[in-house]
Amino acid sequence: MNDFERMAELLLPDIDKTPDYYEQIYKPRNLPEGARVTRIAPSPTGYLHLGTLFAALVNRITATSTGGVFYTRIEDTDKKREIEGGVEDIISGLDRFGIKIDEGFVSADKQSGEYGPYKQSERAEIYRTYAKSLIKQGLAYPCFCTAEELDEVRKIQEEQKERTGYHGKWAKHRDITFDEVKALIDEGKPYVVRLKSPGSEENRIVFDDTVKGKIEMPENDEDFVILKSDGIPTYHFAHAVDDHLMHTTHVLRGDEWISSVPKHIQLFKLLGFKPPKYGHISPIMKLDNGAKRKISKRKDPEAAVHFFASEGYDSECVIEYLMTIAASDFEDWRRANPDKSYKDFKFNLKKMSVSGALFDSDKLNDVSKTVISKLDSKAVFEKLTDWAKEFDTEFYEILTENPDYTRAMLSIDRDVPKPRKDIAKWSEAKDYFSFFFDKLYTPDFTLPENITPADAAEFLKRYKSVYNVSDDRQQWFDRIKQIAPEIGFAAETKQYKADPESFKGHAGDLSTVLRIAITGRRNTPDLCSIMQVLGYDTCISRIDAAINSL
């Protein structure tokens, strides 16, 4: 045994397997040519946020459109920052947004697939096996520096205007001998395992990022930590081992990782692995006091995906919006394929934006309205009541008190060829539909400026006497047109426009009066339908109330 081998045995005596063992277990995947294996590797240090969802979507759709596999892996190597329920929130959140997980953590407490375990804390032995192998080859070594020592070195480097970090001549334990290690271990000193980087600042490495294109950087020469003092691997090391063993073909992650690519590539090379393709996704940004910045979990409510749920944004709508950011050609495709699922879209990483997109709630609302307008009243009923049940129980009670009534209400301007685009999120519905429910309705008889209260009252009185609930739309409007000339209004809009001086207004103005009397609004869906749903008695009593208050 040489010194390196003795060092490896001393440090990791309990490890009796070799990398070969794992290479045998985790065979290459049997997938068709071109199929991409992607993953999302969240760390349960917080709740599912927009950036993670976005990355998950991009990974998912990449796998889907190549007939590949998308899996989840939990990166719980930072026990200090882990939060209760983090895994549950992330996995169930993905599920709520319809991101199907093929493998890995398919639910909070269930792993499936042949490349597991899919939780890093359960893979300790695997990482340690590879680390041991590296030490044996003299490619990694223990470092006994304390945090204080490291700080001091940093200070000196800063004073001397040197590049900071543990590299080259600053790497104190780089050439530590077996005897020295033995002595320190006997003293019970804690240590980390560092990679003995063969790289040099002078050399450049080039890689082809699948979203950003060609990127050139200095080679890594930092002896970065691969095993922390508690024996748990750092992200870098776990990433290399896991993505190799799990046969990930494409690592699509946030672009904050770009700067560590040289470390990763070096690690893959030293470990004898073939590196995956990397694609770095630009973050979703937000405008903050005129400055563009990455959307932040701490400062921005919309960063937590839960925000969308509580606002009542339908998950499908959020995904649809995210797709418009993810792929610049998605909207064109959508126009050509209005009824297909986004999953059928041929996603191309090259069509991703290279710079971060600002989160645009106007756009989200528009996308959302379009998606919801395509839903039939049955679907809307279910989605709306589901939302209300969770976030607005008062509204839920009201909506479900008489389901048929609610369905009839939702059907107006909806189950028709050109549906109305009105609702972007369920939280708007309560106010929007308030006049359908006495418990929510607040009358407001404010008239438009061109109509006098006397005319309005006179019209309503006459209308009341001819009103018939069973009128169809044409008959309904004909009654208004009939009354119009009797009180000085034009029956036809064109008539009025041609000679505005001769009339007080036109039939359309009178329908506005009626709308206000019935709904307290000037903007509503089709009034005739509304009146049918409301029923004769309600309409009459509202008209009476309006007449009395005018």
Added chain:
RNA sequence: GGCCCGGUGGUCAAGAGGCCUAAGACACCGCCCUUUCACGGCGGUAACACGAGUUCGAAUCUCGUCCGGGUCACCA
């Protein structure tokens, strides 16, 4: 500060040397359609960060400047 990445209307973006007098979408405005409200249709305002260079020709290539973002941990 070092190292990366980026910069086309308010926003998302198309654009790979001549097809650019720069597409489309959202937002905004106007008009048309219409029984109201919508939907829809048509149109409008509005952009290549700046400066050099290469070229017959630059949004596109090169360099510099400026601006924005990321990263420099025993966090991921």
